[in-house]
Amino acid sequence: MVIVNYNIGNISSIANMLQKIGHKATVTNNPDTIANANKIILSGVGAFNNGMLQLSNLNLLEVLNEKVLHDKVPVLGICLGMQLMCKKSEEGTVPGLSWIDAEVIRFRNSDLFQDMRIPNIGWNDLKFEKKSKLFTDIDDPKFYFLHSYHLNINKSDSTSTTILSTSHYHYDFISAIEQDNILGVQFHPEKSRKYGMKLLKNFVELY
């Protein structure tokens, strides 16, 4: 299992939590190491453009596309990591990885919302939309969110992406998705205490 280190921070905390639950992950930006991985975690906090440029500068786009789209290796995108899997983002001009037919949009403010503050920072619960192995034995969870942007999937399109959960910040937004071997969460499991530990354990052991 590898955690892709593309100079975008927040990498060690995932390795720390995996270690805590007894799993070892290699933190790497070496394309050859990634090519041999049986699972991939694409994490990250930060800006969309910078994330894509870092992946590109490190020559990781080809190996990631090959592993995820061809070899169908399980991949978990966390926060910006999930957003990069989409086609594009309002946060940047660079196209995303386009594994998922979705775009990333900024939280929509409206006069209808009383006192909406962006970014959304803090703990929130999930409303499960579809059962998934990723949430096995996770009941009534609370996860930590830190974001100004979220996924937007046009439901009229014949999309193969499943929305696993939504969360509510003035309106419902997508908080977890699944599409074949691709998983993505908007929140930070690596900082979400027991709920996050269980989610990472599920990803490692059930996929």
Added chain:
Amino acid sequence: MPIKRIIPLLLLDNEDLIKTIKFAQKTYVGDPVNTIKIFNDKEVDEIILFDINASRQKLKINFNLLNEIAGECFVPLCYGGGIKDIDTIAEVLNAGIERVSLNSFAIQNPTFVEHAANKFGSSTILVSIDYKKDVSGHYAVFTHGGTKKIKSHPVEIAKIMEDAGAGELLIQSIDRDGTFTGYDLELLCQVVSSVKIPVIACGGAKDVNSLREVLTMGVSAAAAGGLFLFKGKHRAKLINYPLSGFNYNA
């Protein structure tokens, strides 16, 4: 529904955790790694750690310690102190810390906040603003751990930092630090209504009711030091976390 956060704010003085009164009168609290491990086990909503010497004494950030702390911390962690360049932010985040708090350098150089937000995203960048109110009721912002006066009102600086791309503000009353006299609701209310980003209240937390009061008033999170480190009139050291944001919302 989103849950408002209740945040222990811890002060690092070289390799010790300490607590101050009005940014002076240091009391030793304990070992940082152990203390953070205890707060982690208490499942706090988030932890903010400030190195109080990094800017004042121009010291290097103790990355060995930060790595060790982050390794024990499975709740969100924010670090502040002595951050003046993009590479340092990258290094802090790499240690396994979610967010950085900018203060002295950022307040003097708003374009630094802009660069940091462009590179790491606004949600990663917190700006903390310390202020005092003088006897005639005038507010002024202070940097470098309360030692340098900036002749600006905290609301004015708050707006500048918001425009520059800060994702959240921590507004701290130096006069109330460690005094258990309650939050400065009046000033906090002014800041909250002047910006559209989340605001963390800090300085003066007295008891559970004062946390409730300030959260009801409209801040997104309430931070406190002494309240979570001491118990009783004689400030006996006792790490405690009276309620998480979960209970507040319930």
